[in-house]
Amino acid sequence: MPDLTANEQNSLSILDDLLKLVKKKGADAADAVRIQGTSVNVSVRHGETEEIERSEAHDLGLRVLIGKQQAFVSSNDTRPELLEELAERALAMARNIPEEKYCGLADEALLARDVPALDLLDTAVLDNETLVARAKETEEAALTIDGVTNSEGGSASTGEASIALATSHGFRGAYSSSTYSLSASVIAGEGQKMERDYDYDSQHHLADLKTPAEIGKSAGERAVRLLNPRKMPSGQVPVIFSNRVSGSILGHFAGAISGPTIARGTSFLKDAMGEKIFADGIDVIDDPHRVRGLASKPFDGEGVANNALSLIENGILQSWVLNSSSAMQLGLQSNGRASRGTASPPGASTTNLYMTAGTASLDDLISDIKSGFFITSLIGFGVNGITGDYSRGASGFWIENGEILFPVSELTIAGNLKDMFQKLTPANDLEFRHGTNAPSLRIDGMMVAGT
Secondary structure (H helix, E strand, O other): OOOOOHHHHHHHHHHHHHHHHHHHOOOOEEEEEEEEEEEEEEEEEOOEEEEEEEEEEEEEEEEEEEOOEEEEEEEOOOOHHHHHHHHHHHHHHHHOOOOOOOOOOOOHHHEOOOOOOOOOOOOOOOOHHHHHHHHHHHHHHHHOOOOEEEEEEEEEEEEEEEEEEEEOOOOEEEEEEEEEEEEEEEEEEEOOEEEEEEEEEEEOOHHHOOOHHHHHHHHHHHHHHOOOOEOOOOEEEEEEEOOOOOHHHHHHHHHHOEHHHHHHOOOOOOOOOOOEOOOOOOOEEEOOOOOOOOOOOOOOOOOEOOOOEEEEEOOEEOOOEOOHHHHHHOOOOOOOOEEOOOOOOOEEOOOOEEEOOOOEOHHHHHHOOOEEEEEEEEEOOOEOOOOOEEEEEEEEEEEEOOEEEEEEEEEEEEEEHHHHHHHEEEEOOOOOOOOEEOOOEEEEEEEEEOO
16 A cells, blocks of 8 residues: 555544444444545636635544444544544444345455555645636636637636545555646627637646646637527437537446446346447446546545456446445445445445547548537436436537538437447547546437427
8 A cells, every 4th residue: 555644544543443432332343434625716707816715624424334234424523532422323323223235344355455556646735826826827818819708717726635444344545636727717709699618627736737828728719619609400410529528428328337226227228238338349448546537546435446447348338337235236246336425325436437539530520421510518417317318408519511610509419328329439539637538429310409
């Protein structure tokens, strides 16, 4: 395990003492998590500072098991006398609630023993004055773009978080991460012909963050490009999700293969294991150990080892996203995808999820489209996880004869995710900017509802 910081060591010491206490008082098993974080966010508008906000969180969560009875309690106070009270409250609750057939700690054989160093923590310190200056520079860069007429503001933020987890059957682990962010949102045009857009970046390391000039310029240019949008008639056309929004499609897929959802039988993919979900050549991977990855974690929320996982290989579904409880319900083994808060049972979620890039460029995907829709923004949420039916508001640009010609707005796209997955073609423009990433995606034959 990488060397622990003094704060991480202190958190683990507190958790160790708490677990010893609840075991002594009668718990059969227990685990505890401590999550701490600090953040500073600065926002400016028209060069004037609007807000400097600092937040701190110090939360501790305890899970106690007596047989198949489990209870959760949380606190933000770690004084010894209050932790004893916390332990007694958790035990009292566990003794008075119904048994849960599939509860319990993770299989001891699956616990992480070799914890990788993922380089998630940068020690660069940005004081308030520096954050204000960076936010102003970002906004100013956006306002210099010809056609930009107003600003909704620029912002800069920095933060640090640490997570410590300990279990009564031998796991102890902690890690910390930092975050640096920049954003700008501006308006182009005047009167009834105004459009807004934005850009932002967020990274664990300051050196990886785009510059204020880059973010501001991009935000301004995006807003100007949207001016004078047209309304389009309804029809069935090829649709391309730009890599700015394509991760949402992958997110719907991840939700459909979540272990708890599969165990409840409430997913449109509940019977699809081993079947061809996507076209040939498409792979989907979840990699928690991506160095400096925005969703990286060296172990999961139950202390289970969490190596890279192939969810789709050559279009075929290979695995669910499993924590211990859902794996037990399905007669399977956890694959280290437990997520964790301080006041509820472990959930299941992906980490650095991505679809591998295709071989065709974005221009190639567009080149043979006689009439189609290039989406840069999605609005609302209209997805039925049980049936796969999909309907969302969208805006972007219209494609004619292989070229992106003019902006369009107030359109609705609709289809079914099963069909959309089958018809999907990825471009070669994959970028790792979020926790879930995909290249631009072409899906033929979607219904676009307009005027």
